[in-house]
Amino acid sequence: MDAVLPSLLPVCLFLLHRNKTAPKLRMILLGSRSVGKTSVGNTILGFKEQEDAKRTAQSAARQGFVGKTEITLVDTPGWWKGFPAFETPEAIKEEVMRSMFLCPPGPHVFLLVIDADASFNGKLLDAITTHMELLGEGVWRHTVIVFTRGDWVGTHAIEEYIEGEGESLQRLVEQCGNRYHVLNNKDASDGTQVTELLEKITGTVAGNGWDHFVPDEQIFLTIEERRRRVEEAATLRQSQIKARRTSLRGLLQSHLALVSHVN
Ligand SMILES: Nc1nc2c(ncn2[C@@H]2O[C@H](COP(=O)(O)OP(=O)(O)O)[C@@H](O)[C@H]2O)c(=O)[nH]1
Ligand SMILES: [Mg+2]
Structure with a gap:
């Protein structure tokens, strides 16, 4: 018996460690130009906005933690606002598609970023839909909308904004299973907005049976x-x-x- 116990020790330690292994989430930021994709990434990962920040020209992955959750976040260049995918330069479309391969084996969620201080219409819906469809089938059930410029809208009025913007935005929200969150990227001190977003993301991933999107x-x-x-x-x-x-x-x-x- 004395000899058996020490030999079981590594197995017990392994099982303990495995149960304690922190969860990992992989996500991709998508949206048109200047809606706040990079800023959302900074807010989630707790990074400061760079004063001399340049336009995101290529997709790139960044790593960080929210609490104990390890996050891989891929930022992408945006398409021209309101332009459908067939009018977007090949190089941009390629970067958008390449993002899926920068977080192997595939992202758990796509964060579709929309600036809530601007008005929404059918053209914007068409631009979003045609670009999202570049990624393949099944993209919508992995998508969470992130509305930026929460400081303009006021966090409690986002439902009013969605209703007020009319049918196009409501259709998009429905397409994404009513999964959305509003962020004020100018308020780094409000940690709850990130934890609440992460809860919604985790809920989405759990709802998909913890399956990631397969590129x-x-x-x-x-x-x-x-x-x-x-x-x-x-x-x-x-x-x-x-x-x-x-x-x-x-x-x-x-x-x-x-x-x-x-x-
Ligand atoms: N007031 C306000 N400005 C924001 C917010 N999010 C982003 N911005 C600003 O919008 C501009 C474009 O943001 P950026 O993250 O570079 O957009 P991207 O092109 O989608 O990556 C920058 O000047 C940001 O400071 C927000 O929540 N509130
Ligand atoms: Mg950017």
Whole structure:
């Protein structure tokens, strides 16, 4: 018996550790330009807004904690407000799609960011829908709307805002299973707004049976293939420029040699 107990110790420690392992959540910020995606990321992760913050040009993942929950948050470049996906440059669409592969094996939720100080209409709905659909089927049941500019709206009036903006916004909210939250990114001191958002996110993930969104591998292959072609074209262009320079230099040298010979 004395010999058995010590041998069980590592197993017990492993089980204890496994039960204590902190939960991990992977999420992606989506939305049109300047709605506050990067700011939402900063608010969630508790990072300060950078004074010289540049426009997000490429999708990138950041890590942090909210309480004991480890968060991987992918920020994306936004599309032009009110423009459907077919009018968005390929490079932006590609970055939006690439975001799914920056948090393997796939995001638990998409945070669809909307600025609540602006009016909403059918064009905005169409822009959001066409861009969200780039990500594949089943995206809506993993989506939570985050309304920014809570300081403009007043946190208690968000339902009024949704009702007041009419059918397009109400349809979007319904499409997302009535999952939404309002944030004031200018108030870093209000920790409850983040914990409440995290509760809604956790509720959404639990409602999906803790399944994450499974990105379509074909999208990844298409992006990689396009990248490869762009890189190949750039290399070819560079070698053409180099060859032209070399031949120009050769021409110049023979011209100079000819001139000096004549003189
Ligand atoms: N007043 C206010 N301004 C905000 C809020 N969220 C973002 N902003 C501002 O909106 C601008 C665009 O935000 P940013 O996060 O860069 O938008 P992104 O392009 O979607 O990433 C910045 O000047 C932010 O300071 C908010 O909740 N309230
Ligand atoms: Mg940004």
